[in-house]
Amino acid sequence: MSANETFGCFHPFLNVKAFTDGGHVDGRLCANFPTNEVCCLPCPVSKWIYPDxxxxxxxxxxxxxxxxxxxxxxxxxxxxxxxxxxxxxxxxxxxxxxxxxxxxxxxxxxxxxxxxxxxxxxxxxxxxxxxxxxxxxxxxxxxxxxxxxxxxxxxxxxxxxxxxxxxxxxxxxxxxxxxxxxxxxxxxxxxxxxxxxxxxxxxxxxxxxxxxxxxxxxxxxxxxxxxxxxxxxxxxxxxxxxxxxxxxxxxxxxxxxxxxxxxxxxxxxxxxxxxxxxxxxxxxxxxxxxxxxxxxxxxxxxxxxxxxxxxxxxxxxxxxxxxxxxxxxxxxxxxxxxxxxxxxxxxxxxxxxxxxxxxxxxxxxxxxxxxxxxxxxxxxxxxxxSAPNRGKREFVSVDARLDDLKKDTRSYEMLSRDDSGKMMDESVTPSVVTPISPALVRSQMGSPTMQQNYSSSSQSGGNDGRRTPDFFGQTARYHAPARSFSSPRAPQSPQQHTVTWDPSETYAPPRGAASPPPPPRNGDRYVNPLGMNRI
Structure with a gap:
């Protein structure tokens, strides 16, 4: 501490004349001493008015x-x-x-x-x-x-x-x-x-x-x-x-x-x-x-x-x-x-x-x-x-997966084998078939592939000629009815309100045909289930 800094001031005060006007000048805590000098407390002021x-x-x-x-x-x-x-x-x-x-x-x-x-x-x-x-x-x-x-x-x-x-x-x-x-x-x-x-x-x-x-x-x-x-x-x-x-x-x-x-x-x-x-x-x-x-x-x-x-x-x-x-x-x-x-x-x-x-x-x-x-x-x-398992790919055989499914009766997932019988990677989407929701059926009913599969299924459906979709095959099949109201249709004119229908699409007899034949006897080979309760 130089003599100029303490000139006319008592320790620990310093003479303001020894310093420039830099910094926040109004932050100085100074007083006029009897020696007609302006003396200030050393900075920071908190060091002198508060304990250590x-x-x-x-x-x-x-x-x-x-x-x-x-x-x-x-x-x-x-x-x-x-x-x-x-x-x-x-x-x-x-x-x-x-x-x-x-x-x-x-x-x-x-x-x-x-x-x-x-x-x-x-x-x-x-x-x-x-x-x-x-x-x-x-x-x-x-x-x-x-x-x-x-x-x-x-x-x-x-x-x-x-x-x-x-x-x-x-x-x-x-x-x-x-x-x-x-x-x-x-x-x-x-x-x-x-x-x-x-x-x-x-x-x-x-x-x-x-x-x-x-x-x-x-x-x-x-x-x-x-x-x-x-x-x-x-x-x-x-x-x-x-x-x-x-x-x-x-x-x-x-x-x-x-x-x-x-x-x-x-x-x-x-x-x-x-x-x-x-x-x-x-x-x-x-x-x-x-x-x-x-x-x-x-x-x-x-x-x-x-x-x-x-x-x-x-x-x-x-x-x-x-x-x-x-x-x-x-x-x-x-x-x-x-x-x-x-x-x-x-x-x-x-x-x-x-x-x-x-x-x-x-x-x-x-x-x-x-x-x-x-x-x-x-x-x-x-x-x-979950982050470490997010990118993990597990390689298992279909047979092992099927064995696990047989043990767990709560699972509805079904896997089908491919023709080559090779190992299937879970990263590739397997042939998984689950009970089909109506929304999925409606979204797929317009597909030409679906209609072709349903028509082929109807041809091999049995002696009664009923179309029986195979819901558990490689591809879910659905036959769109002739008169489906699942989507909006344009309003029809009054002349078009005449109801027309194809008897081949139902079990009703064709136009002009005689009454349906009587139900077969117990000894017959085939019984029509829809005609069993007719009066």
Whole structure:
């Protein structure tokens, strides 16, 4: 430390004349000494007003944010990869998790890069002098704004569904995307342009005091207040419906969970309305809990930082506030441990700051606990266990497969041997015949190959001349009736309504023929089953 740096100042203060105007000059904590010199505390200021455990606390909070980041990434990847029946994903949950991920990155980036907090010995770095400062503050402010915006939209969606019986659809989704990401983007731009960011305490940059109330803290508190008002209005409606259901003694609604008719939600009885509200809350209680947690964190975070800014600015304008601490630190020769009990006049106490940092870092863990489901882990297990067998090809003989089928009587699959009797690979589609569904028959009934196979089958069907399709041959065969109504037909004119039919297609006698012959006696070889019960 040179003589110019301490000229006219008492240790540990440094003379401002020995330094340039680089960095965030307004972040210096300086005072006018009796020697008519302006003397400043060395950077970082938090090192002098907090105990040595403060750095450990901020590092621990950053590691908590790492766990929150991993939790958010797990949710987002699960929603992207796993099927919806395993994750129950929704765009409100995805967007909120993305916002919390951004906020967590504001703590993870400084932890990974370990940036230099000070531009010189008395001046902290700002967004102009440190890229790490700019990126960490951008993610922190963007994530904070996105969290507030998306919990507001989530509370609004729940309010519309419960209180106004509105089904939020695609229009609300596009509205939510514009508001949920447009407002955070505007908020970041305003914060950087009107206030700027710098290292205030810890390794993460925060917004400066200048214009911060107008461009960040007040808008955040306004959105948080609106969210609380909407949420409490929803709770009030639920309580009202519940109390009304207690006074409803209508016997007609005892066993009904639905309105009296399909399109009448406004005419529901109190008990029916209570059942509907209870059902919605049972499905949305996780989202309600997330709304309350995020809003509480943002309000607490905003109040603490506003109070911190107010305290620091008050010290700069009225030096008598920190006079006792200044005398103590000078008389002790720079031993801050002897003066920590007087440092409360310079900044917010360490437990409060630590609580803010931990609450901001733990939001990702809350999302995993409330939005995550056990079915996600089951989905990942099924994904990894089925992936190795997806490209596997097993070579077995048809005879071995048939032996297995004979042992397992529950199987309906049948394999037929080819003419060469060679081994069949399961990668090649075998001749598998199963009971034919009507849909398959209708889709194949127009095929010329099918009609040819059916005609050949009808010629060898037996002495009675009946067409007996062979459903268990190499190809399923079907004979299309002459008058099939399975497909739409053009309307016919009145002259074409005369019914015509071919006696050869039925068992009726031909035109002009005599009555059918009597049924054969018991000794005859053939008995017509359709004529056994004729009178």
């Amino acid at each position: 455990s403060f750095e450990t606390m901020t590092t621990t909070a950053n590691w908590v944010a790492v766990v929150g980041t991993v939790s958010c990434l797990f949710l987002l990847i699960s929603w992207a990869v796993l099927p919806v029946d395993k994750t129950f994903r929704h765009y409100l949950s995805i967007s909120l998790t993305t916002g919390v991920l951004f906020m967590s990155l504001g703590f993870v980036i400084p932890l990974a890069s370990e940036p230099e907090q000070c531009f010189d010995k008395i001046t902290p770095n700002s967004m102009e002098t440190s890229s790490i400062c700019a990126s960490s503050a951008m993610f922190l402010i963007l994530g904070g704004w996105a969290g507030v915006a998306w919990v507001f939209l989530r509370a609004l969606s729940l309010h519309l569904q419960i209180c106004w019986q509105l089904v939020v659809g695609r229009n609300f989704m596009w509205f939510a995307q514009v508001v949920g990401w447009g407002i955070p983007a505007v908020g970041v731009v305003l914060a950087f342009v009107l206030s700027g960011v710098s290292f205030r305490f810890g390794q993460t940059c925060h917004i400066n005091h200048k214009n911060s109330l107008a461009d960040l803290w007040i808008p955040l508190l306004v959105f948080s207040g609106m969210t609380l008002i909407i949420q409490f209005a929803t709770f009030g409606y639920c309580i009202k419906v519940y109390l009304a259901s207690l006074a409803d003694n209508s016997a007609s609604t005892e066993g009904s969970n639905l309105p009296s008719y399909t399109n009448s939600i406004r005419t529901m009885t109190p008990k029916q309305a209570y059942r509907r509200v209870r059902r919605v809350i049972q499905l949305q209680w996780r989202g309600i809990a997330i709304i309350l947690i995020i809003v509480a964190d943002v309000i607490f975070f905003s109040i603490v930082f506003v109070f911190q800014d107010t305290t620091v600015e008050a010290v700069k304008h009225d030096q008598s506030i920190a006079e006792e601490w200044t005398k103590c630190i000078v008389l002790s020769g720079g031993d801050k441990a002897k003066c920590l009990h007087l440092a409360g006049s310079l900044a917010v106490d360490m437990p409060t700051v630590g609580a803010v940092l931990f609450l901001l870092g733990i939001n990702g863990i809350w999302l995993l606990l409330l939005l995550g489901r056990w079915t996600m882990f089951e989905g990942w297990r099924d994904l990894f266990t």
